[in-house]
Amino acid sequence: MEDNTIKVKIADLAVKKNEGVIVTVGLGSCVGIALYDSVNKVGGLAHILLADSKLQNKNESFNKAKFADTAIPLLIGKMESLGAERKNLRAKIAGGSQLFNFQKKGISIGEKILLQSSVS
Amino acid sequence: MHAFKIDDNMLDALKELANIGIGNAVTSLSQLLGEEKINMVIPVATLVPLQDAPESLGEEEIPVAGVYIKAAGDVDLTVLFVLSLDSAANLITNLIPGTKGGLDQMGISVLIEVGNILTGSYLNAVSLMTGLNLLPSPPQIAVDMSGAIISTVMAENQLIDDEVVLLRTTIRTMESRIDGNILILPDGGALEKIFSILGLR
Numbered sequence: 001m002e003d004n005t006i007k008v009k010i011a012d013l014a015v016k017k018n019e020g021v022i023v024t025v026g027l028g029s030c031v032g033i034a035l036y037d038s039v040n041k042v043g044g045l046a047h048i049l050l051a052d053s054k055l056q057n058k059n060e061s062f063n064k065a066k067f068a069d070t071a072i073p074l075l076i077g078k079m080e081s082l083g084a085e086r087k088n089l090r091a092k093i094a095g096g097s098q099l100f101n102f103q104k105k106g107i108s109i110g111e112k113i114l115l116q117s118s119v120s
Numbered sequence: 121m122h123a124f125k126i127d128d129n130m131l132d133a134l135k136e137l138a139n140i141g142i143g144n145a146v147t148s149l150s151q152l153l154g155e156e157k158i159n160m161v162i163p164v165a166t167l168v169p170l171q172d173a174p175e176s177l178g179e180e181e182i183p184v185a186g187v188y189i190k191a192a193g194d195v196d197l198t199v200l201f202v203l204s205l206d207s208a209a210n211l212i213t214n215l216i217p218g219t220k221g222g223l224d225q226m227g228i229s230v231l232i233e234v235g236n237i238l239t240g241s242y243l244n245a246v247s248l249m250t251g252l253n254l255l256p257s258p259p260q261i262a263v264d265m266s267g268a269i270i271s272t273v274m275a276e277n278q279l280i281d282d283e284v285v286l287l288r289t290t291i292r293t294m295e296s297r298i299d300g301n302i303l304i305l306p307d308g309g310a311l312e313k314i315f316s317i318l319g320l321r
Contacts, residue, residue: 009171010271026180026267029275049170049271055280063282066170099272100188100260109275 008032011066013046015078027095031113033072034092035079042084046071051112068116093117124312124321126285131165133318134306138163138287141245142302145238146291152237153214156293163289163302173270173284177202177301180267185223187235188262188273191243193255195310198273199242200303201235202266207298214296223263232259238302250317273305281308 006014008024016022022045024032036043046065053067064070076086096110139162146160174180185208187201203211209221212230221227236259243254262269274284287304306314315321 010174010267010274012171026174026265026271028264028268028270028272030271049275050278050280055278062280063170066280097268097272099262099264099269100276109272 008045008047011049013065013075015044017042017082029109031095035089037084037088039088040083042079042082044075044079046075051116068113135165141242142289144245145242148237148241159292161290165287167283174267177266181265184266185263186269187259189239189259190257191254193253195313196307198305199239202301211298232261235259
């Protein structure tokens with residue numbers, strides 16, 4: 001990989017201004033959320049594992065990039081500190097697949113993450 | 121973080137448990153393959169950062185077949201039997217001579233069944249040693265990048281710990297050229313119970 005490439009691992013996120021590549025692999029049921037401000041040339045990518053940070057004991061410090069509801073505000077905040085503006089942000093989302101065919105009720109983990117991902 | 125610190129002693133105990141359990145599972149596989157000799161690497165028990173877990177089977181972008189079985193009951197455990205696509209084909213042709221080893225309905229069914237038998241023997245051994253009641257769910261299979269399969273398993277299990285305990289071993293059959301990995305992910309609650317049964321907590 002080139003020097004200008006940042007690899008985002010699972011439950012991780014990265015932001016970059018101007019030239020560069022941010023990449024993640026092996027999403028499976030995880031959801032990759034890419035945000036881009038084409039005016040200010042700021043991009044960000046999050047590889048989100050779980051939907052809701054309520055699962056986590058709030059008294060402890062935890063990895064905010066792991067959960068959809070905490071990762072996206074964090075991602076946007078980091079992009080804003082690089083000069084991105086909310087009104088310019090465009091999102092592309094990938095992943096959330098159902099690799100295993102579970103016969104279970106309710107929605108898949110990928111759908112759960114997407115539901116939690118909506119930010120105003 | 122886990123609710124308690126996992127020390128080397130505990131990892132050693134898990135390794136021994138996996139050694140006996142997977143040993144049983146590999147014996148079953150050998151019987152399936154007509155008493156073929158199988159080399160089994162001694163299992164490794166490691167505490168890895170969650171972010172590195174998808175790389176635990178090597179290159180995470182390599183397509184593999186993964187059979188996933190979740191055991192519930194007294195504790196929750198996940199067992200993943202992962203084969204390279206070549207090995208999967210070799211396993212299928214070995215068990216159903218005359219087929220090309222493709223991942224059609226029959227091929228998939230063979231892999232699932234082998235995963236089921238392996239996991240069954242493993243759980244049986246663990247259950248005998250610990251007295252825990254372990255009920256396997258019907259196996260599921262996916263063909264995808266190895267990293268995607270491991271991340272999906274972690275998501276399905278809602279792993280919230282930043283470090284995961286992974287028990288891993290590699291097996292290799294001598295003639296039929298099947299290389300496989302067995303990966304076991306106990307959840308935090310399972311570890312606590314297992315350690316207290318073993319007198320480590």
